[in-house]
Amino acid sequence: MKQKKDTHFGYETINKEEKSKKVSAVFDSVAKNYDLMNNLMSMGLHHVWKKILIETTTLKAKSRILDIAAGTADISIEFLKKNKNYQIFHTDINLSMLKEGKKKLINEGKIIPSILCDAESLPFPDNFFDCVTIGFGLRNMTNKKQALKEIYRVLSPGGKLVILEFSKIWPPFKKIYDQFSFKILPKLGKLFAKDENSYKYLVESIRMHPDQKKLLELIKSVGFEKTSFLNLSSGIVSIHKGYKF
């Protein structure tokens, strides 16, 4: 039976199974050059955004933290730099990305569990974590609502969700941002990572992702309370938060 084309891969409308395969191919292809490309494309800004995420997330001394779609582990590492007593689980659906993250964690001297898992079906018990973070991962998920439901389930009462994701830029800057994104980013991908298409997907997927207010509604719809968002760099990215009570 033919599956319904009811999701997106960038601007393309496809079915859910195809999306998982295509997203997985993108991250297999970009894994080795992921950090280099992140630094080039954001001109280093992604480190600042991640630092802001860490600094604005206050937690108890021995909190248990789930870093979802953690890839090359920047967020896990920053949390451990802030407090070596945090118990962090570094997780991702993609083995190539998880391996790159593991190498980096070991090089930094951080020995924490790295687990291959899908955010839409988390292998953890109910009420297990004090905090769940996702950095630039939600946009790539096939069923975002299902992932948010799973996160809600594994968070303990009082636990918080923190999402760092591309968002909608302040309209006066849209034109110049679009020109940079569509004209320059795929070319950088071609030049430095020999992969233009993955970076074309990146640019398109950002445009297809829900804006700040829609994402806030989605988070609320699965039960999160005291939800909020903070725009960074005029809305290029935003940090969304919500609590389970």
Ligand SMILES: C[S@@+](CC[C@H](N)C(=O)[O-])C[C@H]1O[C@@H](n2cnc3c(N)ncnc32)[C@H](O)[C@@H]1O
């Ligand atoms: C852009 S990278 C972000 C990596 C890292 N968090 C960062 O901020 O640099 C997105 C990651 O999301 C992961 N991902 C996509 N779909 C996922 C899913 N359903 N469950 C878990 N991870 C997923 C990809 O494998 C990829 O490593």
